[in-house]
Amino acid sequence: MAPEPLTRQQTDDALAELPGWSTDGDSISRTYSFAKHLPAAAMVVHVAAIQEELNHHSEMSLGYNKLSVTVNTHSVGGQVTAKDIELARRIEEIAAGHGAS
Numbered sequence: 001m002a003p004e005p006l007t008r009q010q011t012d013d014a015l016a017e018l019p020g021w022s023t024d025g026d027s028i029s030r031t032y033s034f035a036k037h038l039p040a041a042a043m044v045v046h047v048a049a050i051q052e053e054l055n056h057h058s059e060m061s062l063g064y065n066k067l068s069v070t071v072n073t074h075s076v077g078g079q080v081t082a083k084d085i086e087l088a089r090r091i092e093e094i095a096a097g098h099g100a101s
């Protein structure tokens, strides 16, 4: 069953518990910074593994020492759902271990 889209208020409330994450109303995103490139690249692989586990996938953009993650739920036409919040929480759990800030 497709997840229900969150209201903007529900999204804002959820993001209040996820510092650094923001929304434009259509997706949620965060950019992480690293001391150098390889830790950023390693986090991409770790996030990809989590995404496969959840069967929910973000857009990731890797720079020299930055990783940007943006996610919404395709199955409801590109809106924010609890699946996106769950993925963000899971990414937050591993971020510090990769030296991300």
Ligand SMILES: C[C@H](O)[C@H](O)[C@H]1CNC2=NC(N)=NC(=O)C2=N1
Pocket (backbone or CB within 6 Å): 055, 056, 057, 058, 071, 072, 073, 074, 075, 076
């Ligand atoms: C068939 C498969 O379950 C779907 O395509 C999954 C895969 N990953 C997904 N990721 C995201 N972000 N939204 C989806 O609706 C989605 N659906």
